[in-house]
Amino acid sequence: MRVIGLLTDFGLNDNFVGVMKGVIYRINPQAKIVDLCHEIESHNIHDAAFLLKSSYPYFPEGTVFLIVVDPGVGSERKSVIVETEKYIFVAPDNGVLSFLAERDIKRIIQITNEEYFLKPVSRTFHGRDIFAPVAAHLSRGEKIEKFGTAIKKIKKLKFSEPQIKNNRLMGEVMYVDHFGNLITNINQDAFLRFIEGNKFQIVIGKAKISKISSSYQEEKKGLPTAIFGSFDNLEISLYGDDASQRLNLNKGSKIYIEKRTT
Amino acid sequence: MRVIGLLTDFGLNDNFVGVMKGVIYRINPQAKIVDLCHEIESHNIHDAAFLLKSSYPYFPEGTVFLIVVDPGVGSERKSVIVETEKYIFVAPDNGVLSFLAERDIKRIIQITNEEYFLKPVSRTFHGRDIFAPVAAHLSRGEKIEKFGTAIKKIKKLKFSEPQIKNNRLMGEVMYVDHFGNLITNINQDAFLRFIEGNKFQIVIGKAKISKISSSYQEEKKGLPTAIFGSFDNLEISLYGDDASQRLNLNKGSKIYIEKRTT
Amino acid sequence: MRVIGLLTDFGLNDNFVGVMKGVIYRINPQAKIVDLCHEIESHNIHDAAFLLKSSYPYFPEGTVFLIVVDPGVGSERKSVIVETEKYIFVAPDNGVLSFLAERDIKRIIQITNEEYFLKPVSRTFHGRDIFAPVAAHLSRGEKIEKFGTAIKKIKKLKFSEPQIKNNRLMGEVMYVDHFGNLITNINQDAFLRFIEGNKFQIVIGKAKISKISSSYQEEKKGLPTAIFGSFDNLEISLYGDDASQRLNLNKGSKIYIEKRTT
Numbered sequence: 001m002r003v004i005g006l007l008t009d010f011g012l013n014d015n016f017v018g019v020m021k022g023v024i025y026r027i028n029p030q031a032k033i034v035d036l037c038h039e040i041e042s043h044n045i046h047d048a049a050f051l052l053k054s055s056y057p058y059f060p061e062g063t064v065f066l067i068v069v070d071p072g073v074g075s076e077r078k079s080v081i082v083e084t085e086k087y088i089f090v091a092p093d094n095g096v097l098s099f100l101a102e103r104d105i106k107r108i109i110q111i112t113n114e115e116y117f118l119k120p121v122s123r124t125f126h127g128r129d130i131f132a133p134v135a136a137h138l139s140r141g142e143k144i145e146k147f148g149t150a151i152k153k154i155k156k157l158k159f160s161e162p163q164i165k166n167n168r169l170m171g172e173v174m175y176v177d178h179f180g181n182l183i184t185n186i187n188q189d190a191f192l193r194f195i196e197g198n199k200f201q202i203v204i205g206k207a208k209i210s211k212i213s214s215s216y217q218e219e220k221k222g223l224p225t226a227i228f229g230s231f232d233n234l235e236i237s238l239y240g241d242d243a244s245q246r247l248n249l250n251k252g253s254k255i256y257i258e259k260r261t262t
Numbered sequence: 263m264r265v266i267g268l269l270t271d272f273g274l275n276d277n278f279v280g281v282m283k284g285v286i287y288r289i290n291p292q293a294k295i296v297d298l299c300h301e302i303e304s305h306n307i308h309d310a311a312f313l314l315k316s317s318y319p320y321f322p323e324g325t326v327f328l329i330v331v332d333p334g335v336g337s338e339r340k341s342v343i344v345e346t347e348k349y350i351f352v353a354p355d356n357g358v359l360s361f362l363a364e365r366d367i368k369r370i371i372q373i374t375n376e377e378y379f380l381k382p383v384s385r386t387f388h389g390r391d392i393f394a395p396v397a398a399h400l401s402r403g404e405k406i407e408k409f410g411t412a413i414k415k416i417k418k419l420k421f422s423e424p425q426i427k428n429n430r431l432m433g434e435v436m437y438v439d440h441f442g443n444l445i446t447n448i449n450q451d452a453f454l455r456f457i458e459g460n461k462f463q464i465v466i467g468k469a470k471i472s473k474i475s476s477s478y479q480e481e482k483k484g485l486p487t488a489i490f491g492s493f494d495n496l497e498i499s500l501y502g503d504d505a506s507q508r509l510n511l512n513k514g515s516k517i518y519i520e521k522r523t524t
Numbered sequence: 525m526r527v528i529g530l531l532t533d534f535g536l537n538d539n540f541v542g543v544m545k546g547v548i549y550r551i552n553p554q555a556k557i558v559d560l561c562h563e564i565e566s567h568n569i570h571d572a573a574f575l576l577k578s579s580y581p582y583f584p585e586g587t588v589f590l591i592v593v594d595p596g597v598g599s600e601r602k603s604v605i606v607e608t609e610k611y612i613f614v615a616p617d618n619g620v621l622s623f624l625a626e627r628d629i630k631r632i633i634q635i636t637n638e639e640y641f642l643k644p645v646s647r648t649f650h651g652r653d654i655f656a657p658v659a660a661h662l663s664r665g666e667k668i669e670k671f672g673t674a675i676k677k678i679k680k681l682k683f684s685e686p687q688i689k690n691n692r693l694m695g696e697v698m699y700v701d702h703f704g705n706l707i708t709n710i711n712q713d714a715f716l717r718f719i720e721g722n723k724f725q726i727v728i729g730k731a732k733i734s735k736i737s738s739s740y741q742e743e744k745k746g747l748p749t750a751i752f753g754s755f756d757n758l759e760i761s762l763y764g765d766d767a768s769q770r771l772n773l774n775k776g777s778k779i780y781i782e783k784r785t786t
Binding site (some may be wrong): 009010012013014015016017018019021022023025026029042043071072073074075118122123124125128129 | 527529531536556558559560561563564579580582583584587688702703704713737738739740741742751752753754759764766
């Protein structure tokens with residue numbers, strides 16, 4: 001028994017996810033399939049990489065992650081298996097695995113062995129015909145080297161990093177969750193290192209915030225709150241309301257931290 | 263093996279639900295996780311309580327229900343385990359368990375034993391760090407008293423009850439389902455007791471209905487139908503159409519039953 | 525252990541699907557439940573039949589499919605079990621099984637044996653009270669003949685078929701997927717038989733396409749692409765965009781194939 005974690009941009013309106021599960025159970029009836037998320041914005045590799053990063057460490061050792069956010073399906077992009085100390089990742093080589101730390105990666109295999117594919121392989125649904133069967137065989141304990149040939153690198157995307165400029169730490173909103181919370185790319189370490197124990201002001205859109213809260217509802221309803229949330233990054237939220245809508249901010253919106261020495 | 267039923271307002275656009283499942287399987291690989299619903303309106307404790315009420319009796323004995331509709335996450339609200347004759351419920355103590363009958367409750371434990379928590383406990387995602395691990399350990403058969411100290415009461419919400427006023431039974435719409443059916447708070451008992459075998463008229467918005475149908479499509483398309491539906495409450499529907507949209511009615515809309523003696 | 529594949533139009537906003545799963549696990553704790561799709565447009569039997577057709581062959585032998593797209597719930601429509609060489613289907617007899625090939629069907633049973641029902645049987649939720657328990661018992665290996673009496677036929681819907689008219693092969697869009705791809709009713713065989721090796725032109729809305737691509741992104745962004753996709757039918761898509769929205773085409777839109785002999 002092994003867990004297979006699914007991350008796709010297929011949505012749940014069609015049968016794509018269900019069919020992949022059928023394929024998996026045909027190969028490994030003992031698999032435990034977990035839906036990590038299927039509502040990634042169509043073809044948004046950045047979001048997929050970000051959600052994967054903040055999810056996989058919570059899964060059991062040995063989990064096989066199956067990521068199908070694949071705008072290049074049918075083109076020459078590679079398909080890969082990446083093995084880390086604790087997990088196995090199966091994905092198109094398009095950057096969705098960008099957040100795996102170099103030092104954790106034990107092996108990268110380019111998937112080439114068609115023996116494991118569902119045939120005929122369609123031009124448009126490698127999730128069903130390549131990725132699902134490969135993940136299912138891996139979850140049965142098939143050796144990773146049997147699926148293809150070792151390669152040295154996977155594709156890495158650039159993610160915007162917080163920068164210090166004119167004495168301000170500048171970051172941006174990376175992700176907006178279901179509640180409208182704005183998750184920035186500033187993590188707790190970077191924040192603390194920058195403010196060095198000083199008072200500070202956070203500026204985002206028209207909002208100014210001068211403290212870090214310890215829960216969403218610490219502030220009065222309707223007042224913007226800064227908090228280090230479950231993604232370990234600085235989040236801006238409005239208790240009882242949707243911060244993204246109310247403040248008219250979204251992915252890419254800039255956020256500034258200023259030290260106040262008075 | 264034990265079923266864990268999940269009820270949250272996390273939606274399926276993020277990785278929140280998937281991560282909770284990862285946490286559960288890490289603790290109990292044998293768990294069977296069932297998604298009861300994740301699309302509860304954000305922070306709507308009433309809806310969660312209502313859906314839970316009309317769901318849990320259909321589950322196997324021993325099911326652990328894990329309810330995370332938790333606007334007060336990170337505040338001083340308690341977290342509880344409630345044991346009934348047949349089930350175990352794990353939830354914030356905010357009223358989501360309002361519909362459990364007093365007489366069915368065997369024990370209430372306030373969750374305090376941090377041994378069972380995922381650390382560090384985040385300020386914003388107790389579903390992942392407290393509720394999921396507690397539910398997973400319970401599903402493995404861990405004794406309920408190990409998680410904290412017994413308390414006497416859980417928080418109860420007030421739900422609006424049907425009333426008799428000016429010879430009319432007045433209720434309201436409690437819930438609108440995916441098909442647009444309007445589920446009221448008038449159950450079959452209350453209805454029958456009120457009409458006492460008389461003819462009657464149901465008035466809701468501009469619609470008047472003078473019979474109870476035995477299926478949605480008993481009336482002509484487009485005509486409003488009254489039926490005792492799967493929630494056991496009086497439902498107003500339009501066969502082949504969305505009653506909520508068409509009749510411009512929603513949660514909170516009033517409904518009146520009048521006896522007709524002629 | 526047996527897989528139960530669920531296909532409904534219940535959506536995921538309510539507890540309907542979760543409750544059906546509770547009912548199933550109460551009867552067969554060993555079942556593996558797979559969500560095939562729950563976002564079928566309300567009461568759209570055609571879509572359900574189409575998605576089922578393109579899904580079931582990917583599932584393990586012995587899978588029990590439970591289809592609840594059931595506008596006639598509570599009326600006189602029959603409930604049936606259809607056994608094929610490899611699978612079992614449980615559904616209202618309203619046409620959702622139209623695509624099962626005559627020659628594959630071994631037996632049809634009209635479900636009449638109330639012993640297997642959940643009582644009291646509601647008027648509005650046979651998914652919970654009839655179909656889920658029947659599927660669960662079947663997944664435990666209960667003999668199909670125990671559920672009712674053999675009948676000869678199931679209801680078949682008419683699906684529009686491609687036609688040749690004025691030297692053109694005319695078809696239509698049958699389904700629009702989550703990415704906005706337009707899936708037509710012209711399959712690869714019909715297409716190849718019609719063009720007989722000639723050059724051709726595909727006309728749909730304002731778009732004209734004169735080649736079959738081998739991947740979505742073979743064409744420049746924004747140019748319409750014709751491809752034989754995972755449904756094995758001719759699909760029209762826009763790489764990196766939503767063809768349905770952009771071309772203003774939808775289910776029912778006509779598509780024409782013309783031979784070009786020059």
